Ligand code: ADP
């Protein structure tokens with residue numbers, strides 16, 4: 001079944017930047033789909049339109065039976081628990097610990113500002129611990145995030161998204177700041193999350209080789225339009 005359907009989506013910034021022009025594609029439940037294309041192609045804009053970090057200029061985005069572009073501000077929080085977002089620069093709160101960062105994604109920034117882990121229930125903490133264990137972060141849960149390596153930070157970002165129990169993970173260049181070893185660890189985790197937990201993954205990458213080896217499907221974007229859409233096998237056979 002289709003989880004995400006993007007129809008005729010365009011996004012214009014200011015007077016003359018058409019970041020997206022009539023983009024169409026859909027993603028099935030459980031699929032691992034990479035979006036590849038050069039810098040400035042519109043990949044990041046596309047992901048931001050899907051979770052309504054920004055508003056598309058026109059078109060329709062249907063996610064899990066909901067018309068995303070019709071949602072009111074107050075409804076966006078619910079959308080974003082179902083759509084996890086992973087960022088190139090992790091977007092963690094550096095002065096907080098790993099476990100605080102993971103819980104804060106679920107309960108909101110204010111709750112962590114109120115103070116300590118005492119605010120959370122035992123069940124919430126246990127769930128966070130389990131996810132952190134899955135991501136190999138058990139040793140680091142009480143470290144401040146600014147003491148972690150890039151690869152560890154990105155795993156915290158993934159843990160934070162997973163605690164929301166999302167149906168879709170949007171990953172915006174998640175390995176662009178990482179070395180090859182850390183990149184492989186992150187990509188392996190994302191693939192396991194997709195294949196074992198059944199979470200649908202839509203990931204922006206500029207490394208074609210990585211996209212080819214991890215994806216069920218690859219969507220190529222250039223200058224705001226889709227220029228190909230198919231399996232890795234199809235793309236390599238067309239070259
Ligand atoms: P990619 O993620 O593929 O590198 P982006 O979606 O970041 O591409 O950018 C697509 C185009 O939109 C680029 O020309 C970029 O400069 C422009 N752009 C992105 N964000 C903004 C913004 N907030 N305001 C104006 N232009 C933007």
Ligand code: ADP
Nearest residue numbers: 013017040044045048054087088089172173176
């Ligand atoms: P990175 O991918 O390294 O985080 P980006 O190039 O995506 O950096 O840009 C970071 C921020 O600047 C984003 O919020 C993006 O929307 C915005 N941005 C990107 N290009 C432009 C642009 N041409 N004009 C204005 N804002 C932009």
